[in-house]
Amino acid sequence: MSLDVSPALLEQAERGEVDEAAFVDCVRTSLPYAWELIGSLAARLRVDGGDIADNLTPPPDEQARGQLLRALASDAIRGALERHFGVRLAFQNCHRVAVFPLDASADERLTRFTSIRGQLLNQSPELRDC
Helix, strand or coil: CCCCCCHHHHHHHHHCCCCHHHHHHHHHHHCHHHHHHHHHHHHHHHHHCCCCEECCCCCCCHHHHHHHHHHHHCHHHHHHHHHHHCCEEEECCCCCEEEECCCHHHHHHHHHHCCHHHHHHCCCHHHCCC
């Protein structure tokens, strides 16, 4: 799953100066499922408050799953999404994405979510080949 990079954005990268807003827009248009999911989790966190908003619903198809994996496996994309939405992202498997507030209030919950124990407790036979 690659990004659909416009010639103008590629030219910026070749010059060495990339506008992050343009990069974020490239991510939005290239990975719409991942964008919508992360955006909805960030909105839910803002509305509901608390220290976590997460997704437990598997992606509807392999293309959507690929978008999510691409967004969260790339440090550049993940970092841009975190800055854009104002959250910290965590990822456990092919669909279990969580967002956390930027402040330290959620540090303990984030540590539990990203721990080895948290990873093991989130496993199931249904997700074996996701």
